[in-house]
Amino acid sequence: MTPVVELSGVHWGPKRQADILHDLTFSVAAGEVLAICGANGAGKSSLLRLLYRHQAPRKGTVRLMGRDLWLMKAPEAARIVAAVLQEQPTDFALTTRQIVALGRLPHRKGFGPGTLDNAVVEAALRRMDLTAFADRPFGTLSGGERQRVMVARALAQEPQVIVLDEPTNHLDIRHQLELLALLRGLGLTVITTLHDLTLAADFADRVLVLHQGRIIADAPPSQALTEATIARAFNVTARVDRSGPAPRFSFQLHG
Template identity: 55%
Template structure:
């Protein structure tokens, strides 16, 4: 299945009835095949926004459309064919081999008990190959490093054949090498990607568009050079943010200091 446009219209969320909103009404559009980076300080509403997109929490208001279809108006199994998510913790999957974990991605395409047919097996093996996991295919997930496990989770998501991939802090707790591997992977996937990131320099490097959140409100939405300015970043993160150009690449790089 090919990448699809994602449109959020006036989506918000509060824990229950009269409780204050953790995400205030938010609207944006992500073109098919583009990467949206969701950034902001702790408590900004990043994870809340992602949960609405991958159908963990229903929006209090608004709608989310993938390829023109409201993902909250279709059965969960059908929505899982549209949107896949890679989260930070995977401990419940320990005890399964890499191939078994990746095979779980085919579940939305079947009902009840099922065994992989020829097409399923082909998709599973293709995902394993794309993520360079052939050498680990028969190993228990628990024996892999953090970066390797993250690749397995992405392979499982690809086996779902989604149109949109949601990544929640995919580089969290990873060392520099594994962070670079995950970033390279994001760049090569032919999907619409929604990714939350703490590292603003990383977000500016890999994302086509940035959604900057603060206390549940949208502070900016647009290309990295417009959404991540010194003034916006300083105000949103309550720091003194400075941009400088790095030689020889001439790329912009943020440095941060506590305000005087």
């Protein structure tokens, strides 16, 4: 079966600067949940930007559904991949419903939204428990509520892949768990960066660990998040306690 997302020998770096990402090769199957972990500066966000067609690889190929992402037109790619980023809209005057409706733009035919578009938007609002906020200006919402709006906008794209950059950052513990459970239940391919290793271990089918722009682990959480790998990736001394139902991580500075 063709992977939904596939990277082959991918390198990337800013124009006229050295590579930040080096020789990335991995694939993600339909319905798989992949967490990308690593220290600040490891290249996690740069990797995500390759997946949602924000930046092209300097070398190598990114494929969606077996096709080169950069041979697709942008709207076609956006019907397959939706992104939820840490940067949020700056037009705070738009309502929650208007923000979510932006997710329909890749599907839009003609001048205005159709009946199907409106139905999809309302379903996304319900799924993210945002109906009560639908007519509220985006700027009046809390950080956690805004994050849920951005996920609802991505769902309105009806993608096959959803890419998220630290989606739990602005959420309290309950909403972190609720969001991750919802993402798991969508049946979509989910690729997300997560700095919380406990959440990554509990949520993901696979964990890809980046260190200085290279993959140093790509395996199920129990195999990827070992003491040795964590120590290398984060430059700390790590302990993993697997005696309970879920692993517990503890860290110390070297020395």
